Amino acid sequence: MSAMKIKTGDTVRVIAGKDKGKEGKVAAVNAKNNTVIVDGVNMHTKHTKPSAKNQNGGIITQEGPINASNVMLVVKGQTTRVGYKVEDGKKVRIAKKTGDVID
Numbered sequence: 001m002s003a004m005k006i007k008t009g010d011t012v013r014v015i016a017g018k019d020k021g022k023e024g025k026v027a028a029v030n031a032k033n034n035t036v037i038v039d040g041v042n043m044h045t046k047h048t049k050p051s052a053k054n055q056n057g058g059i060i061t062q063e064g065p066i067n068a069s070n071v072m073l074v075v076k077g078q079t080t081r082v083g084y085k086v087e088d089g090k091k092v093r094i095a096k097k098t099g100d101v102i103d
Contacts, residue, residue, distance in 0.1 A: 004031045005082035012071040013079050014041055035065035042066050
């Protein structure tokens with residue numbers, strides 16, 4: 001299993017599926033299943049029972065996971081692939097399209 005090129009906090013654009021074209025910030029990454037959860041994308045409705053945390057219960061909407069291959073990193077308004085380079089003895093992510101260091 002290779003390293004995840006998308007990290008929590010990155011801005012991504014969905015490139016495949018029902019939400020194609022939508023952009024959002026990555027809320028969570030699951031490297032084991034190769035999925036990401038993006039804010040405002042792949043919304044699901046969930047019926048909840050009343051509990052101590054949620055007194056009323058009811059129907060809530062929440063984000064579902066998307067396969068990481070269906071999202072692409074956005075850097076300076078453009079989608080780009082991610083590469084790696086060693087700078088000053090430290091491995092950093094770079095944008096393939098522009099060559100800029102991401103983090």
